[in-house]
Amino acid sequence: MGVGIGEETVGKVEFSFREAFDLSLKNIRRRSARAAITVVTIGLGIAFLTFLTTASIFFRQHTETGVSIGAYQYWLAFISLLLCVASITNSMTIAVYERSKEIGIIKCLGALNRHILLLFFVESTIMSLIGGVLGFLCGSITAMAIYGFRLGFSMVLKIPLVELLFSFGSSVMGAFAIGTSATVYPAYKAAKSEPVEAFRVEV
């Protein structure tokens, strides 16, 4: 202990993906209320979209029912996703502001800007993926239930798996895109802040 500088050259600073993942998971778990709100927000947007895509699969299969998804419904879904992005950006900005001191501390302990970025991205990705999966389940199950009652479950059960899988993929990807785009600005701002500035923030 207490060896001075001089004997060694500048070494490595490390922060692996695994460490970022562990730390993000702890953060989400211990700030579960806020994380839950973000997950639900993403989930709702995705659920709406999935509801429409699943329903449109039925209708394409059974054109004889005479029902179809109108373009305006997709517009509604698109607008709800926009709202979703806006609200998550808002909540992420607040989350980052609340944690500015924490970010300052981590930087004092040796974190680089990109480590802070990584931390926030991993966190938002975990939440988006959970939201995406939950949203897909809610949306598709609701669609199946509603149209099952209306048009008979025999056709709902015949839904092509490939299309359902494709719908699942696009839901998760959509959730990821929403989560990431909402995190870019706050995370970038957080990563850039100097510890000295961060300590001055009073929350």
Next chain:
Amino acid sequence: MKYDYAVKTEDLARCYSLGGTLIKALDEIELKIDRGEYVSIVGPSGSGKTTLFNLIGGLDRPTKGRVFVGNVDIGELDAYELAWFRCRKIGYIFQTFNLIPVLTSLENVALPMIFAGVPSGERLDKSTELLRLVGLGDRLSHKPTELSAGQQQRVAIARALANDPAIVLADEPTGNLDLETGHAIVDFLKELNDKEGVTVIAATHDLKMIDMSDRVIWIRDGKVEKTTTPSIRQGRSAREK
């Protein structure tokens, strides 16, 4: 170049521009702090203590002059080197403890070791050992909010020691503690300095802390006013250098 000093500053200045006027937070600071020394920095609030700390600790860059920690000129470091420097060479202790609220004591102490690339098993062992050293062996999985102020500051000390820093920088470490708890913290820092040879630089108003130090640097209006050696070390005859 010889590396005799833990910290050396040359004509150090830091200015801020506040509403159009230039404010000199620090000016013409020439300091030499030996390795293994225990130095207190004393001055009224607004005298530039914290600014000096931020400069020595690599949290801020000087407007003019240079800061050497060992043989490293902090002003010359890029972002990556600075992160490494903060991680490995300095242990920070703050008045407000600055622990991460969502992490347990053990995780807080282990955090700087993540950035130093210490494997997780080793990290756990060392954090446990450090927390035992500060007398918190039975508080490993408590969060900061579940600890008293004195205990939180001890966790912060354990964290500061995690990567065996060359210097421990303490900015009013007893400022938020009651007298008794504060004394325990001061004693502990002194013990570290005596036994482990850690260089301790502390800003303080605490009389006990001032008495314990090898040297006291008085700062006023951003300048070094005087340097004294506490009376206890001088056989009650405080002599000005």
